[in-house]
Amino acid sequence: MLEAAGGFKGECKKMISGGPMMGFAMFDLDVPATKTSSSLLCFTEDEVAAYEPTACINCGRCVEACPELLVPSRLADYGERGQSGVFEKWHGLECVECGSCSYVCPAKRPLAQSVKTMKKQVLAAKRKK
């Protein structure tokens, strides 16, 4: 498929199945394309890896960006500390994983990643019950 599109332009460092905001990063070229992969993106540099997360400065940009009207910075805190109770209380499960919070964050915190991880843990715990 990549060959049909003209092959790599420069060295590919990261390949994403889907869009830049919600797509999945692929390990290598052998991962098959599936029905749900709307596009393939090849990055010559990994932009995200270049940033190191710093302390939250409480700017509220994630709150304004969140389409679900959540408070991503707090949810990510609860996620990182493993506080599933408050995470659910503040509707962490409502997150649609759009990634907008991580995108706007000036401190470059992996907000969406922390929230997603916690969501999976909470859901797994529920399934067990």
Place this chain on the structure above:
Amino acid sequence: MSDLFHVSSSPHVRSKDTSSRIMFYVVLALMPTTLFGVYNFGYRALILILVTIASCVATEWVFEKIVHKKSTIGDFSAVVTGLLLALNLPATLPWWEAALGGIFAIAIVKMMFGGLGQNFMNPALGARCFLLIAFAADMTKFAIDDYTGATPLAAMRNGEAVNTMDMLIGRTGGTIGETSAIAILIGAVILILLGVIDLRIPGTYIVTFVIFLVIFGGHGFDWNYITAQLCGGGLMLGAFFMATDYVTSPITPNGRILFGICLGVLTGLFRMYGANAEGVSFAIILSNLLVPMIERITIPRAFGLVKEAKKHE
């Protein structure tokens, strides 16, 4: 199999704004005020500004060395604190008192509580109030062109007439950065255009304060009086640069509006009935302490839950 690609969680792109870039924008926006302050008060103002910035950055560096943390002076937040502190000091303050203020701001108000993002009170204002209490005489001695006199606000309190035009431009006594409303407004426009702050806090702050003045000021709707109160003292500097400090203002949009209202009422109260003519610093510090409570009651209602609430009706 070829080399593995990088993998990470989505999103795979990030915005260009970083914490340090935002701090740099703030320094940039403070430049008109700083330059006017130096022009107005001469080289002593410049020395004070450099001393506070140096002491803030050095304190942060030393503190982090002592507690073996990674140095965060690269994020420029200490520079912003130092600059804001200097702009809140009278130009005649001895330099060692200013340096002490910088150390207090960073070591006690900021780093003791966990550094950037964790302090509950604006470091620059905390230090200003510390200096105000510790060195009351030096902190309230305002001189311009070697003529020592009362600030316009203090003069107004004593029932004297003031020249509002002078106050707008800034040719009056006061701290280094607070005198010129115009220079501050230029900086505020820069901040708003760069998307660093929005009008929620300063807007509601100023509107609330004006309403408070009209009702309780004893002058009714006197345009001259209101302009003088708005341009006098630290109100402009406080509203646009201190109250909007990310760390010590509410994270929720509605909370910011409530925060602005609190500030307006408190400033009005302090200015009308307090012992000092000034009230902005104390109003902001007090409101900083209210932030956790404001956030608690203004958490936005999550998207799906709006529907649920409607169903119950």
